[in-house]
Amino acid sequence: METVRLDRxxxxxxxxxxxxxxxxxxxxxxxxxxxxxxxxxSAHEPRPKMGVSHLLEHMVFKGTERRTAQEIALALESRGxxxxxxxxxxATAFQARVLDTDLPVAVDVLTDLVRCPVLRETDLxxxxxxxxxxxxxxxxxxxxxxxxxxxxxxWPEHPYGFQILGTRETVSALSTDDLRHxxxxxxxxxxxxxxxxxxxxxQELLQLLDRQGWFxxxxxxxxxxMPTVPAxxxxxxxxxxxxxxxxxxxxxxxxxxxxDQRKYALQVLANNFGGGMSSRLFQRIRExxxxxxxxxxxxxxxxxVGVAGVYVGTQPKTARQATEAIRxxxxxLARDGLRGTELADAKRQTQGQLMLSLESPTARMYRLAxxxxxxxxxxxxxxxxxxIAALTEDEIAAVAAEYFDPERQTVVWLGPTTHT
Numbered sequence: 001m002e003t004v005r006l007d008r009x010x011x012x013x014x015x016x017x018x019x020x021x022x023x024x025x026x027x028x029x030x031x032x033x034x035x036x037x038x039x040x041x042s043a044h045e046p047r048p049k050m051g052v053s054h055l056l057e058h059m060v061f062k063g064t065e066r067r068t069a070q071e072i073a074l075a076l077e078s079r080g081x082x083x084x085x086x087x088x089x090x091a092t093a094f095q096a097r098v099l100d101t102d103l104p105v106a107v108d109v110l111t112d113l114v115r116c117p118v119l120r121e122t123d124l125x126x127x128x129x130x131x132x133x134x135x136x137x138x139x140x141x142x143x144x145x146x147x148x149x150x151x152x153x154x155w156p157e158h159p160y161g162f163q164i165l166g167t168r169e170t171v172s173a174l175s176t177d178d179l180r181h182x183x184x185x186x187x188x189x190x191x192x193x194x195x196x197x198x199x200x201x202x203q204e205l206l207q208l209l210d211r212q213g214w215f216x217x218x219x220x221x222x223x224x225x226m227p228t229v230p231a232x233x234x235x236x237x238x239x240x241x242x243x244x245x246x247x248x249x250x251x252x253x254x255x256x257x258x259x260d261q262r263k264y265a266l267q268v269l270a271n272n273f274g275g276g277m278s279s280r281l282f283q284r285i286r287e288x289x290x291x292x293x294x295x296x297x298x299x300x301x302x303x304x305v306g307v308a309g310v311y312v313g314t315q316p317k318t319a320r321q322a323t324e325a326i327r328x329x330x331x332x333l334a335r336d337g338l339r340g341t342e343l344a345d346a347k348r349q350t351q352g353q354l355m356l357s358l359e360s361p362t363a364r365m366y367r368l369a370x371x372x373x374x375x376x377x378x379x380x381x382x383x384x385x386x387x388i389a390a391l392t393e394d395e396i397a398a399v400a401a402e403y404f405d406p407e408r409q410t411v412v413w414l415g416p417t418t419h420t
Contacts, residue, residue, distance in 0.1 A: 081096060256305075284325055298311065
């Protein structure tokens with residue numbers, strides 16, 4: 001196996017079977033966060049199987065060859081730890097947070113979940129209902145649902161635009177054969193990343209994983225491939241009527257993938273645009289015009305592409321005024337960029353957020369895993385801070401002109417019939 005030192009207390013080991021292990025020692029804590037990322041999720045699903053990755057993530061908790069569902073729940077919680085999982089667009093993750101002395105137990109439980117689920121038909125019937133209730137929850141939460149509609153508007157024919165949870169129709173049609181097929185293709189060592197941060201030693205972590213068979217010869221199937229991402233739909237407006245008190249509106253456009261260094265410029269611009277109470281949108285839309293309680297800018301970065309945009313919730317009668325004002329702010333930022341003190345403040349805000357976001361071992365674990373999930377070379381915190389500090393007015397202006405052009409934004413609204 002090849003082990004490289006990425007930073008003072010950070011190491012990465014790549015085994016011949018393809019599994020990648022990353023760890024960062026944080027000696028100031030008595031806990032460890034450890035997780036397994038499977039490089040397969042909603043972006044790898046064909047439309048008829050929409051939601052299968054998320055359903056499989058749920059189903060592994062229903063029992064393994066060695067543990068019942070209750071034993072899985074108790075294994076770490078009885079020691080004060082926690083166990084969780086999530087499905088994103090690019091990866092499915094299973095993670096634990098435990099005392100440092102319980103790291104062997106956490107590795108054993110996570111390995112059991114990922115490698116040895118039983119996937120019973122009787123459990124599927126029950127868990128399918130749980131997923132359907134989760135879909136109902138999203139539909140009862142319009143400020144969540146509108147983001148699903150926005151993704152669909154950007155990529156109507158690509159899995160990046162599909163719903164991670166699936167639909168009632170696709171989830172209801174999924175079978176245990178579908179789950180076993182996905183598990184056999186995706187949940188093998190060569191398609192996994194293991195990351196940990198906290199009070200740990202990298203070599204001891206490798207020994208724990210070796211005892212669990214993570215470095216054995218990989219006999220997994222063909223890893224699911226993501227379809228080529230087409231150009232996103234840019235410009236225009238789509239709406240879905242719904243009986244709500246507010247109109248929920250999202251402006252969005254495609255941007256750069258996670259590994260593209262222009263993401264730092266996009267984050268700086270988004271902070272200035274709608275990243276807090278001092279931002280342009282908050283001051284204009286909420287403070288000066290009183291048109292919204294919630295308004296903010298956002299960025300998301302995936303393996304092949306990214307998204308940047310704005311969310312606002314406003315009364316239907318003020319939706320037109322709010323969207324016109326937002327378009328004006330888009331145009332001003334695209335035209336002028338950021339200069340002088342305004343740029344310096346936005347850089348400091350982004351740097352401060354980055355520093356604060358890495359205060360916990362769990363956050364540091366996520367950062368390590370993300371490097372491998374999104375095929376980005378590792379950067380130390382100092383290197384990331386320096387990349388933000390080095391952004392020039394011209395670089396910011398170029399990114400602002402390209403990605404904050406109001407004509408580029410696809411606008412999606414959810415709520416009472418309105419015209420924006």
